[in-house]
Amino acid sequence: MQLLEERILTDGNILGENILKVDNFLTHQVDYRLMKAIGKVFAQKYAEAGITKVVTIEASGIAPAVYAAEAMDVPMIFAKKHKNITMTEGILTAEVYSFTKQVMSTVSIAGKFLSKEDKVLIIDDFLANGQAAKGLIEIIGQAGAQVVGVGIVIEKSFQDGRRLIEDMGIEVTSLARIKNFENGNLNFLEADA
């Protein structure tokens, strides 16, 4: 997605070896125009897939996910992230390890919002190690629903997340793919949409 790649080059900040900060349009301050455009690109990509739900994880995934949901005219569900969770009836959960924060969290979705008939598009802001997406895929699987694809705003292609998801037989659609960081700049791979 050219508009997104241009925005990353203009407004993204590269910190250290491999951290990309996009807090001025995605992860803290949010540019609704870009989010809306992103939502439309995901919807076009999955126009023929019969998506019935968009699922994301709080908090930075919510804005792109709600616009994808709008463009596909389906509900959006955001999974909750907890440090400690008391198991509650009807709550589907998965354990997710954050390599960045080096903590395990529990991700959850109320089972009543997913059924065997659902075809789900997962949306998230970043794909790095793929642990968050893997957790969502597990939860959606517990509900018997089908994950049709994983839509990512920014993929760090030098990490393992994409392969992890593709090895589960699930398509990844990343709108920007970062090949590597080099002397304070970044190089893109060809994006999926």
Add this chain to the structure above:
Amino acid sequence: MQLLEERILTDGNILGENILKVDNFLTHQVDYRLMKAIGKVFAQKYAEAGITKVVTIEASGIAPAVYAAEAMDVPMIFAKKHKNITMTEGILTAEVYSFTKQVMSTVSIAGKFLSKEDKVLIIDDFLANGQAAKGLIEIIGQAGAQVVGVGIVIEKSFQDGRRLIEDMGIEVTSLARIKNFENGNLNFLEADA
């Protein structure tokens, strides 16, 4: 907002004495149509106010806030909630006490996203004790920006939040105002928009 009140009556679940669960359209599964309509109502209410930024707090505030931002054509900022925070340069923070969870958290916004010229509309999903809104007002004040109003999707009018904010001289616009819960039903006060 009649559409919202009707939706609360249809899809809201009253648990115990004074808990309203709206996880099927606002706090977990999100109905983008309703969020879009809510965003437009806030934008109409503040059409003449010269709003330059919408500020909310993760996570349930994000969907109504991004649609309010769209309707007013301004950026949206979502404040971060942390259990423990290491003070970082340029980060504005406030301590927020949650009566529900009985824990203190730190709410933060990067100072670079707010300036003295900003006129801010705060948006949040619920107003109960008003502690979250108070924290956001403090942070925005630290940046020297002006809080023009606080837009709330669902106000629990039997709690102190509204008075707390109004006592600071700030207007509250609640789209649904719950007067009380009674035998598993709820009664509304007249909403602000």
